[in-house]
Every structure is written in structure tokens, then in C-alpha cells.
Amino acid sequence: MSVERLSINQITVKDLSFEETVKSLAAHGIGWIGAWLGPVAECGVERAAKLLREHDVRVSSVCRAGFFTGANPDGGGLDRAANERAVDVTAALGSDVLYLVCGGIGDLGLPASREAVVEGIAELAPYAAAAGVRLAVEPLHPMMCADRSVVVTLDQALDIAGRFDPAHVGVAIDTFNVWWDPNLMAAIERAGERVIGYQVCDWLVPQPHPLFGRGLPGDGAIDLPAITRAVDAAGFTGPIEIEIFNEAVWAADPDDVLGAIIGGFDRSVLG
Amino acid sequence: MSVERLSINQITVKDLSFEETVKSLAAHGIGWIGAWLGPVAECGVERAAKLLREHDVRVSSVCRAGFFTGANPDGGGLDRAANERAVDVTAALGSDVLYLVCGGIGDLGLPASREAVVEGIAELAPYAAAAGVRLAVEPLHPMMCADRSVVVTLDQALDIAGRFDPAHVGVAIDTFNVWWDPNLMAAIERAGERVIGYQVCDWLVPQPHPLFGRGLPGDGAIDLPAITRAVDAAGFTGPIEIEIFNEAVWAADPDDVLGAIIGGFDRSVLG
Numbered sequence: 001m002s003v004e005r006l007s008i009n010q011i012t013v014k015d016l017s018f019e020e021t022v023k024s025l026a027a028h029g030i031g032w033i034g035a036w037l038g039p040v041a042e043c044g045v046e047r048a049a050k051l052l053r054e055h056d057v058r059v060s061s062v063c064r065a066g067f068f069t070g071a072n073p074d075g076g077g078l079d080r081a082a083n084e085r086a087v088d089v090t091a092a093l094g095s096d097v098l099y100l101v102c103g104g105i106g107d108l109g110l111p112a113s114r115e116a117v118v119e120g121i122a123e124l125a126p127y128a129a130a131a132g133v134r135l136a137v138e139p140l141h142p143m144m145c146a147d148r149s150v151v152v153t154l155d156q157a158l159d160i161a162g163r164f165d166p167a168h169v170g171v172a173i174d175t176f177n178v179w180w181d182p183n184l185m186a187a188i189e190r191a192g193e194r195v196i197g198y199q200v201c202d203w204l205v206p207q208p209h210p211l212f213g214r215g216l217p218g219d220g221a222i223d224l225p226a227i228t229r230a231v232d233a234a235g236f237t238g239p240i241e242i243e244i245f246n247e248a249v250w251a252a253d254p255d256d257v258l259g260a261i262i263g264g265f266d267r268s269v270l271g
Numbered sequence: 272m273s274v275e276r277l278s279i280n281q282i283t284v285k286d287l288s289f290e291e292t293v294k295s296l297a298a299h300g301i302g303w304i305g306a307w308l309g310p311v312a313e314c315g316v317e318r319a320a321k322l323l324r325e326h327d328v329r330v331s332s333v334c335r336a337g338f339f340t341g342a343n344p345d346g347g348g349l350d351r352a353a354n355e356r357a358v359d360v361t362a363a364l365g366s367d368v369l370y371l372v373c374g375g376i377g378d379l380g381l382p383a384s385r386e387a388v389v390e391g392i393a394e395l396a397p398y399a400a401a402a403g404v405r406l407a408v409e410p411l412h413p414m415m416c417a418d419r420s421v422v423v424t425l426d427q428a429l430d431i432a433g434r435f436d437p438a439h440v441g442v443a444i445d446t447f448n449v450w451w452d453p454n455l456m457a458a459i460e461r462a463g464e465r466v467i468g469y470q471v472c473d474w475l476v477p478q479p480h481p482l483f484g485r486g487l488p489g490d491g492a493i494d495l496p497a498i499t500r501a502v503d504a505a506g507f508t509g510p511i512e513i514e515i516f517n518e519a520v521w522a523a524d525p526d527d528v529l530g531a532i533i534g535g536f537d538r539s540v541l542g
Binding site (some may be wrong): 110147 | 417477492
């Protein structure tokens with residue numbers, strides 16, 4: 001098993017605390033975690049950083065800042081202070097990749113909302129740069145355009161990121177969000193060094209839930225190895241995060257889930 | 272009310288028979304119907320054509336042929352004979368627009384499935400051309416890529432249609448399917464005379480159902496007048512079909528639904 005690049009996103013084992021997750025990953029020989037702010041806050045940032053050091057687990061990315069349009073289905077609107085705290089937490093955990101969920105359609109409509117995303121990143125980027133944190137613009141699936149992210153294709157994310165220094169703003173590729181795109185392979189090649197995050201899960205057929213239709217690699221319709229090869233060819237050498245929103249996965253024993261992910265990683269993700 | 276261009280798709284009043292629908296539309300002063308094969312077959316094709324003539328209602332389009340990849344969640348796979356019958360019915364109803372739902376991912380994966388769509392259209396197009404029927408390649412929303420249509424953007428539909436004579440193969444634009452596309456306005460301009468079908472409904476927030484999240488124009492997140500203006504500017508002067516999949520709409524009195532659509536057409540669709 002070549003699991004050196006394997007990272008497990010916290011949401012995949014969401015019923016575990018941050019501490020439990022770090023210990024589980026270490027026990028399975030997994031060296032990376034994709035962190036979410038909530039579980040880290042529950043643990044305490046300093047204690048979380050200490051746990052990571054003790055167990056030799058590194059943070060591949062932090063989820064998330066964003067909602068620059070003010071439209072956030074979880075409430076709260078645009079919260080500049082929270083976005084800056086997300087940068088602080090990312091740096092405190094020793095990570096340099098902060099995912100952006102850019103926000104759905106605000107009061108001004110779609111074109112203005114897309115402009116608001118650029119403005120919001122321009123406002124946050126200097127703060128992040130000063131902390132040594134890169135912002136990862138993540139296109140979400142078009143089915144989330146209205147309520148979560150008006151950024152919906154990799155090309156669009158690249159158009160946005162392209163306005164900023166690549167040392168400070170890149171893009172994140174999540175297979176679930178972009179696999180359908182007829183221009184995906186060309187966009188990944190175009191992305192090159194802008195790729196600073198890569199998340200993997202499969203698209204289940206049929207989708208078992210409007211939001212939680214993601215499956216373990218190999219269980220769905222996406223040719224994941226083809227996308228991984230393209231991401232690698234673009235120059236990305238970082239960790240590959242398995243991020244799964246799925247009620248059956250959440251109901252399973254986390255040790256079994258981690259075992260299945262490790263067992264299938266070579267064949268279903270690296271290819 | 273300028274309802275000269277208003278067409279009602281059969282699915283919007285799906286609990287009405289074809290005959291009831293034609294009579295209702297005529298009673299409301301609506302001169303167009305978007306027909307589905309099932310209700311037409313139940314009515315009988317000849318009888319359906321006679322009803323249309325008697326009530327001075329014309330068919331803006333017929334739904335559907337396709338599933339060229341063999342992947343059809345409703346069963347049946349690729350059925351060439353059924354596709355040819357769909358052409359025959361379209362011509363018999365006096366329409367010259369047959370929508371294509373191209374099919375989801377077949378056994379060979381996504382790239383080969385997309386090639387199969389081109390091959391399938393190439394096979395059907397001469398038969399359709401001989402009948403005076405144009406095939407409308409419809410991009411579906413990317414959330415349907417795996418199981419219903421590997422054609423998911425207007426640009427991709429245009430790339431496919433572009434391989435054929437514009438007299439025989441065009442594209443259909445359905446606002447629900449394409450509204451999120453950052454390149455939509457440019458793609459509509461590019462489409463020009465290739466636009467041979469235009470369907471309108473809104474995107475409800477939140478989506479009330481994984482498949483049936485469409486709303487009456489004005490009830491959702493899409494700037495419908497902006498898209499209508501772009502479609503008009505591209506040169507399309509045909510009927511505008513209101514096609515709504517929504518359980519609340521289906522549960523309502525069809526006369527009320529038609530009244531609401533007529534009442535909002537100027538403001539929420541034409542703009």
C-alpha cells in the first residue's frame with residue numbers, strides 16, 4: 001500500500017472527535033488529516049496542534065473560510081472575523097491550505113455574487129499571506145450554485161485565482177464537484193501549480209441523498225484514477241484527501257471505513 | 272399579456288390527459304404544447320393530431336428520443352426503433368423539434384459514452400431529416416450526468432450539434448439545466464441559429480426534491496428574463512415552453528397553475 005499521500009478528511013469519520021480521529025489515523029499508519037474548524041475548536045487549537053505533533057499527523061487542509069456573497073445556508077452570512085480566525089487556526093495547525101466555500105447567490109443576483117467572491121478573496125488574501133496560508137478556491141458542484149457556491153467549475157475557479165499571486169491563492173479539486181465537466185482534463189492541465197488541494201470521493205448511482213451522495217472510491221461512476229493522473233501530471237504532489245459525506249459510511253465502524261479506504265487506495269484512487 | 276410565445280409542457284400538468292391538456296390550453300388562450308410520447312400514445316397519435324387541429328394548438332416540441340449510451344434509469348437501454356417512432360410521432364403531430372436526452376454513463380465509462388452520443392445522433396439524424404424533424408441536443412444539469420445525460424453544458428451540446436447540418440440538429444436550452452454555467456451567456460450567443468428549443472422554469476431554494484426541484488418562473492434563483500433576452504438575441508423566435516417538475520405544482524388545480532403561469536409570463540419570463 002502506498003498510503004504516503006493518503007489523507008482522511010474529518011467529515012469522513014464525523015462522529016469521531018478531533019482527538020479520536022488523529023489517534024485512529026495514526027493507528028492505521030495514515031499521516032494526514034483534512035481538518036474542519038468545528039472539531040478543532042471543540043478540542044482546542046493548542047491541544048489539537050499538540051496531538052498532531054505527538055502522533056506525527058499533519059494537516060493537509062482546513063475547511064473552511066468563505067461565504068463572501070453573504071449567502072450561507074448554515075446561517076451567519078459573510079463573517080470577516082470568522083474568516084480571519086480560520087486563517088489563524090490553519091496556521092496554528094501547521095497547515096498552509098485553507099479551503100474557500102465561496103457562497104451562494106446573494107441579494108444582488110448571480111453576476112454580482114460572482115464579483116463579490118473576487119472582492120472577498122482580495123480582502124482576505126493579504127491577511128492569509130501574512131500568516132503563510134494559501135487560499136484554495138474550490139468549485140462546488142453546480143447543484144450547489146444557488147445556496148453554497150457561485151463558483152462551480154474549475155475553469156471559473158482558475159479565472160478567479162488567476163487574479164492573485166499563485167503563492168497566496170490556488171484552487172482545490174474535489175472529484176465529486178468537477179467530474180462531470182467536459183473540459184475537466186484541459187482545466188486541470190491549465191491549473192498547473194495552482195492546484196493546492198485534491199479531494200476524492202465517488203459519485204453514487206443513484207444518489208442516496210440530495211447532499212450526502214458521496215461514496216468510497218470505486219463505489220460510483222467517477223474514473224478517479226484518470227483524474228488523479230491528470231492532477232499528478234499538473235504537478236501536484238501533495239496529500240490526497242478522502243472526503244465522504246454519506247450516512248451509511250457515517251453509521252459504519254470508523255476503523256472499518258479507514259481499513260476499506262486504505263485497502264482500495266492504490267486501485268481506486270491512484271490507479 | 273403577450274402569451275403568443277407561451278407553450279405549456281405536458282409534464283407541468285401531468286395529471287391531465289393529452290386531450291384534457293389541449294382543451295385546457297385552448298380555454299386559457301395558450302396556443303402551444305410541449306408534448307410527451309406517453310400521453311400522446313395513450314390518446315392515439317391520429318386522435319392527438321386531430322385534437323390539436325380542432326383546438327388550434329401547435330406542438331412546440333416532443334420529449335423525447337435518445338439514451339444513445341444505453342444507460343437509462345427508466346429501463347430499456349438504447350432502443351433504436353423507439354427513437355425512430357419518436358421521430359414519426361413528432362412529424363405526425365406537425366412538430367419539427369424532437370428533444371434528445373442523450374443517456375448516462377454506459378458500461379464503457381464517461382469519454383466513450385460521450386462518443387456514443389455522437390454516434391447515436393449520426394445514426395438517427397438521416398431518419399429524422401427525411402421526416403422533416405430536427406433533433407434538439409439538450410444538456411441536462413450536471414447532477415444527472417451519471418444516469419441520464421453525459422451532455423451537461425450548452426457548449427458541449429454545441430460541439431456535438433456542430434458536427435451536423437444545422438437544418439437537422441440543433442440544441443435545446445432549459446434554464447434549470449444551464450443557469451449556473453459561468454459561460455452561459457457566451458454559449459447562447461455562440462449557439463445562434465442552433466437554438467431550436469427553449470424551456471423555462473425556476474430553481475427553487477432549497478430544492479424540495481432531488482429530481483423535482485423546479486418552480487414557477489419567479490419563485491426561484493434564476494434570472495429568467497436575462498436568459499430569455501440572450502436567447503432572443505441569438506435569434507430564437509419560437510415558443511417558450513414552461514416545463515415544471517414539482518410535486519406541489521402537480522397537486523394544485525391545473526387551471527390555477529395555468530393562470531399563474533400566464534399571469535407571471537411577462538414579468539418573470541420575458542422581463
